[in-house]
Amino acid sequence: MITLLSTLLGFLGAAMPDVFKIFRDRADRFHELAILDRQMELQKLGLSQRLEEIRISSEAAESQALYKTWKSGVDWVDALNGTVRPVLAYAFFLLYFLVKMAMLAGLAKVQGQGFLYSLPLVWQEEDQAIFAGIISFYFGQRALRRMRGGQHAEGH
Numbered sequence: 001m002i003t004l005l006s007t008l009l010g011f012l013g014a015a016m017p018d019v020f021k022i023f024r025d026r027a028d029r030f031h032e033l034a035i036l037d038r039q040m041e042l043q044k045l046g047l048s049q050r051l052e053e054i055r056i057s058s059e060a061a062e063s064q065a066l067y068k069t070w071k072s073g074v075d076w077v078d079a080l081n082g083t084v085r086p087v088l089a090y091a092f093f094l095l096y097f098l099v100k101m102a103m104l105a106g107l108a109k110v111q112g113q114g115f116l117y118s119l120p121l122v123w124q125e126e127d128q129a130i131f132a133g134i135i136s137f138y139f140g141q142r143a144l145r146r147m148r149g150g151q152h153a154e155g156h
Contacts, residue, residue, distance in 0.1 A: 100127070 072078055100122055107118035 096130075 072081070104115055104118050104122045107113075107121055108115050111118065
């Protein structure tokens, strides 16, 4: 009986390195697959980053091409040309502000109430829509372009 048991233990003992090797090889294969999966994810990420870089560089090239038409070669004409939009925007904002302040002062005087009471009467839904439109135009143009999948928004 001891002979049989020692023979069996000897056989199992001799087979143990092969069993461990099988488990180690299996673990190595899983590890290699995990590494390959990670490498594929990183390659996908690298490709998407490269596509983003290409998109940004094409937007920059487009902007440069658009602004290239602004140049006339005469410095003061180019400077004046560059101020048209901001000056118009500031002028209309100033006009809007002055009209609203006059309305606010007039309502406060007629009703005999303070500015805070008259403010909701002057700042109405239309004013909120105008304000939201201006803010979203100035600050939301790129976000909207990205949401549209890179299509160009009107009114560059």
